[in-house]
Amino acid sequence: MAAAAAVLGLGHVVVDHVVWLPAYPTVDSKNNILRSRIQVGGPVPTALVLLARWGLPARFLGVIGDDPDGLRILADLQREGVDPSLVVRRRGLQTGFAHVWVEQGTGRRTVASYRPDRPVQPEELPKTLWDDTRLLHLDGWPGETAVHAAASARAQGIPVSLDAGSVRPDMDRLLPLVDVLTAPERFARDFCRTADVPAAARALLAIGPQTVYLTRDAAGARAWTRAVPPSTEPGTWTQPALDIAPVDTNGAGDTFAGAVLYGTLSGWPVPKTLQAACVAAGLKCTRPGNRDALPALSDVLARLG
Template identity: 30%
Template structure:
């Protein structure tokens, strides 16, 4: 089982502050911290930490780009295969992240090499791959073409439709499992979605191609619908420090566990536990738990419930 992730690779420049600045406002924060990020790289790391064999296809800038090595450091530590990675004549992507005291974040992305990644950079050989994990930080043309090629090659295509965009019928037609948060769901159905409308809104997307739609709900857990089932899972209880990377952790772990043969409800459970743990530490890849930590957290939760 090998998962291919096609997506963005960034360095994250993070500052802790009392609150997210309002338009036109300057807020003094703490020291800046540079760490690896990008939704593609984040999800590749999360999947690898969850036990999957992972390859990453993306793009970074050439040395002496100061952000190239920081952007790749987490992938290297996690053992992600970078043989499909491209070096382009553009700066490595950079995300500017402000994290508020309560854990909320605001992110601005300078795409750099990610924006120069074109269909010509996609793999031409899909042998030995079982799953493709996609996001929407590369161009729509690239994401659409990647899903089309992978679907035709017999891979299971998992799409995290983030950042939010309106629905692309051709992309969704080649998607097996769609993962969105509430804002991304609203963008896809092109209307505000009240909490009691989440299931019906998610089900409306099943007819466009996906066999499963998962809506991540932060502290409320996740909701997943298929043609004949619905799974509502509570969030793993944690003390939130920083939510950056939690969604990417969920996506990467879900892909890894599905690729490893877990049933959908089981894979969703493990993804939720790992995402919760990612909220207990600052950063994106730096916050992602090793699989042993996920198992330990599950064991601790079971022991606590058995003593109540």
């Protein structure tokens, strides 16, 4: 696809220290690690890597330090074909990292993440940011910069997507600027302060997004959209998850969001995009790791109905 179809991603990037444990540990206990790995993660860069592997040019904008983890991230982006030319590298800054505990047998994970204290500021966004950009993808961090970038993209007629893993500062200012929202159901419940997920989804649509995709862990995902005329009610679809034995669920939501972006940019209808995202996330969970576990586009397409 031509360079004009590039996806620009702004967000948090980390080096993950992942360990697999027999079971989730109790407080003050000592536990044997079954295996471990170090990998590059973060919602936005993982989604961009998926897009790059699936044939869509992608660029990443985020902050790293001048430490070995920063070099690891740059090397990963370059190796995966994601343009790192916009990455801000700060002298003396500790690059973001995360400790990830994965439970053997269930694939469930717990994450503790460090975000650098000097993130990208709005005034650091280059004036050429929107050259050859077709879509802006965000994770909501840093909040002020994400809002600024989304407003600027909207002014250029560029759609905005948000992978909202949790409620963050400035989210109430960011959501009105978003066209496509992906998030877990707990985000919808927490942000809208209701246990009624369909009501929360409709409330989110009323705030700004045209389409909302909400993941449901092992139950799959649901989608709502206002982009289905002439009905006055939003279109609604439910997609079950793949029937798999999960090995590692870390990065499943990032993979889901990346597949949603691919379907959106490919002009797929919402039901097909939803199914592809569930398939992609499910296939990712069948293998350990992050980049190593991302599914090929051909494998996802082969499972679509």
